[in-house]
Amino acid sequence: MGAQRAKVADVVVRTRVNGEWREAEVWPGASLLAFLREQLGLFGSKNACEQGECGSCSVWLDGALVCSCLVLAAQANDREVRTVEGLTDAGRLHPVQEAFVEAGAVQCGFCTPGFVVAVADLLEKDASPSPATVREALSGNICRCTGYAKILDAVNLAAARLLERT
Amino acid sequence: MSIDIRRKGGVGESVRRVDGVPKVRGEFEYASDLRRDGMLHGATLRSPHPHARIVSIDIAAAIAAPGVRAVLTHADVPGKKTFGLDVQDQPVLAIDVVRYAGEPVAIVAAEDPELARAALKQIDVNYEVLTPVTDMERALEPNSPSVHPQGNIVRTLQVVHGDPNASADVWVEGSYETGMQDQAPLGPEAGLAVPAADGGVELFIATQWLHADLEQLAPCLGLPAEKVRLHLSGVGGAFGAREDVSMQIHACLLALRTGRPVKMSYGRQESFYGHVHRHPSRVWMRHGARRDGTLVNVQARLLVDGGAYTSTSPAVIGNATTFAAGPYEVANARLEGTAVFTNNPPCGAMRGFGAVQACFAYEAQMDKLAMALGLDPLELRLKNAVKTGSVLPTGQPIIGAAPVRECLLRLQDLPLPAEEPPLDRDPMLLPGGAGNVGHGEALKRGVGVAVGYKNLAYSEGFDDSSEAWVRVSVDREGPMAEVKTAAVDVGQGIDTIVAQIVRTELGIDRVLIRQPDTSIGSAGSSSASRQTMMTGGAVQLACQAVRAEIDAQGGMPELRRPVEATRVFHHRPTGKLDANGQGDPHVSFAFGAARAVVEVDTDLGLVRVVQLAVAQDVGRALNPQSVMGQIEGGSAQGLGLALMEEVALVDGQVKNASFTDYLLPTILDMPPVVCELVEEPEPGLPYGAKGVGEPSTVVVPAAVVAALRHATGRELRRAPVKPDDLVGL
Numbered sequence: 001m002g003a004q005r006a007k008v009a010d011v012v013v014r015t016r017v018n019g020e021w022r023e024a025e026v027w028p029g030a031s032l033l034a035f036l037r038e039q040l041g042l043f044g045s046k047n048a049c050e051q052g053e054c055g056s057c058s059v060w061l062d063g064a065l066v067c068s069c070l071v072l073a074a075q076a077n078d079r080e081v082r083t084v085e086g087l088t089d090a091g092r093l094h095p096v097q098e099a100f101v102e103a104g105a106v107q108c109g110f111c112t113p114g115f116v117v118a119v120a121d122l123l124e125k126d127a128s129p130s131p132a133t134v135r136e137a138l139s140g141n142i143c144r145c146t147g148y149a150k151i152l153d154a155v156n157l158a159a160a161r162l163l164e165r166t
Numbered sequence: 167m168s169i170d171i172r173r174k175g176g177v178g179e180s181v182r183r184v185d186g187v188p189k190v191r192g193e194f195e196y197a198s199d200l201r202r203d204g205m206l207h208g209a210t211l212r213s214p215h216p217h218a219r220i221v222s223i224d225i226a227a228a229i230a231a232p233g234v235r236a237v238l239t240h241a242d243v244p245g246k247k248t249f250g251l252d253v254q255d256q257p258v259l260a261i262d263v264v265r266y267a268g269e270p271v272a273i274v275a276a277e278d279p280e281l282a283r284a285a286l287k288q289i290d291v292n293y294e295v296l297t298p299v300t301d302m303e304r305a306l307e308p309n310s311p312s313v314h315p316q317g318n319i320v321r322t323l324q325v326v327h328g329d330p331n332a333s334a335d336v337w338v339e340g341s342y343e344t345g346m347q348d349q350a351p352l353g354p355e356a357g358l359a360v361p362a363a364d365g366g367v368e369l370f371i372a373t374q375w376l377h378a379d380l381e382q383l384a385p386c387l388g389l390p391a392e393k394v395r396l397h398l399s400g401v402g403g404a405f406g407a408r409e410d411v412s413m414q415i416h417a418c419l420l421a422l423r424t425g426r427p428v429k430m431s432y433g434r435q436e437s438f439y440g441h442v443h444r445h446p447s448r449v450w451m452r453h454g455a456r457r458d459g460t461l462v463n464v465q466a467r468l469l470v471d472g473g474a475y476t477s478t479s480p481a482v483i484g485n486a487t488t489f490a491a492g493p494y495e496v497a498n499a500r501l502e503g504t505a506v507f508t509n510n511p512p513c514g515a516m517r518g519f520g521a522v523q524a525c526f527a528y529e530a531q532m533d534k535l536a537m538a539l540g541l542d543p544l545e546l547r548l549k550n551a552v553k554t555g556s557v558l559p560t561g562q563p564i565i566g567a568a569p570v571r572e573c574l575l576r577l578q579d580l581p582l583p584a585e586e587p588p589l590d591r592d593p594m595l596l597p598g599g600a601g602n603v604g605h606g607e608a609l610k611r612g613v614g615v616a617v618g619y620k621n622l623a624y625s626e627g628f629d630d631s632s633e634a635w636v637r638v639s640v641d642r643e644g645p646m647a648e649v650k651t652a653a654v655d656v657g658q659g660i661d662t663i664v665a666q667i668v669r670t671e672l673g674i675d676r677v678l679i680r681q682p683d684t685s686i687g688s689a690g691s692s693s694a695s696r697q698t699m700m701t702g703g704a705v706q707l708a709c710q711a712v713r714a715e716i717d718a719q720g721g722m723p724e725l726r727r728p729v730e731a732t733r734v735f736h737h738r739p740t741g742k743l744d745a746n747g748q749g750d751p752h753v754s755f756a757f758g759a760a761r762a763v764v765e766v767d768t769d770l771g772l773v774r775v776v777q778l779a780v781a782q783d784v785g786r787a788l789n790p791q792s793v794m795g796q797i798e799g800g801s802a803q804g805l806g807l808a809l810m811e812e813v814a815l816v817d818g819q820v821k822n823a824s825f826t827d828y829l830l831p832t833i834l835d836m837p838p839v840v841c842e843l844v845e846e847p848e849p850g851l852p853y854g855a856k857g858v859g860e861p862s863t864v865v866v867p868a869a870v871v872a873a874l875r876h877a878t879g880r881e882l883r884r885a886p887v888k889p890d891d892l893v894g895l
């Protein structure tokens with residue numbers, strides 16, 4: 001469909017996403033979140049505020065947890081992005097994902113991919129975080145459904161499971 | 167036939183959600199994730215003025231803009247020009263007049279979202295600004311401008327009970343206010359409309375009630391109902407925000423006009439304009455009691471701001487008014503309620519639906535009364551609490567379970583959390599957390615209790631039935647049950663409950679839940695805490711019919727042909743209220759009680775809620791984990807209303823339409839919630855289970871503010887309580 005683009009030329013962004021190099025043309029103002037969703041068809045990262053307030057769009061950029069709605073797609077050029085879709089291992093749920101299902105930490109689930117990514121990040125850095133550390137680490141993620149109690153249960157369950165494994 | 171209710175995965179068990187795995191994997195498809203090849207993107211032009219006459223609309227430049235495929239105004243609405251759940255008074259696109267800032271005026275479809283938004287700027291609307299009415303009391307004044315030709319009253323009602331002039335030994339009086347709360351579901355309003363070969367349209371949509379959407383869509387589109395087919399898409403929370411139509415009609419209009427699929431998905435800012443909010447309220451009450459604490463007379467006047475259109479305001483003020491005396495026996499009452507139109511954004515359904523605003527006021531009054539009588543607040547409540555057989559101010563007797571005393575006693579038995587010394591405490595555990603620049607020198611602790619109730623299902627004569635289809639077949643893997651209903655899982659977990667009911671009734675482990683759409687009869691709304699009883703009831707009936715047929719055929723192993731049945735579940739009929747508010751308006755009730763423990767830093771006005779405890783009348787917990795999830799989540803929304811959540815309106819304009827400015831409780835704000843499930847099965851409901859979604863939201867705001875009053879000694883008439891209300895003791 002020949003939609004003539006107004007003025008600004010698209011830029012080509014090439015990013016390694018979940019281990020695979022992907023490339024697409026985007027509007028220079030496009031966020032990494034829009035790039036993942038609209039260009040690459042990775043809809044796991046959610047768009048709930050577009051202002052860095054809710055954490056629904058959390059991904060790793062070169063190993064660092066970021067709100068992908070606040071990062072320009074162009075900033076991810078030549079870099080490594082890991083999303084919720086990259087958490088499963090050969091189709092098997094990550095222990096954090098398992099724990100969310102088991103603990104009842106999922107209701108509508110819109111916040112869930114962001115939480116799962118944030119919790120996996122936390123537990124990669126700190127295998128047995130204190131309750132205060134957990135709260136602090138997840139304070140950038142909003143859940144409107146659960147009141148967070150079962151999310152905390154899931155964190156504890158996942159931490160225990162991961163410790164058992166090592 | 168005996169039912170083995172302990173069957174694995176059946177009712178009573180904390181079964182895992184049927185949609186849990188796709189949700190944690192990020193694979194669950196929400197409405198905002200929908201796409202189709204060749205789809206267009208829709209965008210909405212909204213009024214910048216709360217009240218104005220539209221002099222002219224010029225769309226020529228927008229139509230000529232790059233990538234634009236359609237620009238529509240009210241003139242392009244082929245059928246009925248207005249929609250609405252109760253009264254169809256809301257224009258699909260504004261006609262001549264706009265009545266709130268944010269009202270849709272024109273819509274655009276373009277090749278991508280940026281081009282669609284850019285085209286909106288090319289639409290030239292010439293407004294003649296009119297004086298808005300933005301204060302609910304002002305709206306009642308005789309010289310106020312009228313929002314609608316019929317005036318500014320949406321509904322007014324009174325409940326007169328016993329002798330409203332009855333005298334009392336002790337009187338207390340107070341005025342209370344609650345602010346406008348946003349449901350803020352994380353998933354934005356979104357949907358995809360696809361034109362169909364028969365000239366109709368398929369709409370994939372995140373909603374609470376497919377059939378209510380359909381009823382409003384078809385007439386506006388000028389199509390027979392069978393040509394408008396709705397399919398449920400993934401719903402990212404609702405809490406009432408998806409009860410009214412948002413982008414549904416717009417997307418269908420654009421799809422039908424362009425002959426291409428059209429997706430519309432609101433951003434957060436637009437979402438604040440795109441759905442109704444919780445009604446702000448102003449309530450006056452006067453309570454009279456005997457010296458011994460017996461409540462003898464309750465006088466109440468309630469006013470809620472319905473905003474620019476009717477939406478569900480009549481039912482909200484109906485609830486608020488009939489519940490205004492609280493879950494207490496009182497021989498005499500005069501309760502008056504009014505919902506008004508203003509030029510503020512429309513208000514409608516939000517979790518608690520009128521019961522929240524009433525509870526905030528009557529529970530503050532009960533504390534005042536306890537103080538005046540020198541009684542313990544909990545004792546006063548226990549003394550007056552309703553029970554089965556009590557007669558409510560409407561004359562309606564409570565025929566079901568009413569374990570109000572039990573809820574209160576459970577709270578009484580719970581130990582209070584230990585007091586932590588303020589000094590050398592982790593700063594995150596100070597009110598305001600790391601933002602607290604003090605050292606806890608000015609901490610005051612308070613404890614507050616509140617009890618309240620909420621009706622289950624729709625009231626005042628409405629038959630919100632639900633239909634279910636169940637089919638059992640046997641293949642190589644053994645027996646399988648398929649279920650279809652139009653019930654929407656907004657996150658509360660109805661799909662999982664349905665699977666549990668099927669397993670329990672049929673003894674079949676393999677249950678397939680079909681995607682809801684409008685090819686089956688209505689399930690009613692996923693609101694009013696009603697789906698477990700209504701759709702649960704329909705599924706139970708259909709299963710029982712299937713089971714009887716299977717038994718007649720000689721049992722499951724003999725089953726040659728699939729067996730299926732469709733059944734409809736109705737709740738008991740209710741009736742309208744008469745001129746004195748007497749009647750039998752509500753189906754059934756769920757009660758709840760909350761206790762809040764707070765700490766206030768009186769230097770900084772910051773609050774930490776240390777603990778919430780909620781004892782809730784659940785009838786029977788069909789999935790205890792999910793029941794607790796509802797109580798915890800409902801408590802969080804109650805805490806939000808008490809302490810931080812308010813749509814800030816200045817002259818009809820929303821000033822905080824973002825998550826940066828509209829504050830929602832985070833994990834740092836939420837304390838542990840102690841859940842006490844009070845199980846007294848409700849006669850006549852499937853398994854005795856009551857709806858569980860709302861009572862915690864009803865009682866928590868009142869309990870939190872009661873605790874703040876206890877801590878500070880201040881009157882705190884208004885929620886949300888702001889830091890300024892608490893500093894300087």
Ligand code: FES
Pocket residue numbers: 046047048049050051052053054055056057058067068069070
């Ligand atoms: S969408 Fe990125 S933080 Fe909310």
Ligand code: FES
Pocket residue numbers: 105106107108109110111112142143144145146352402403657
């Ligand atoms: S589960 Fe709905 S927002 Fe968290």
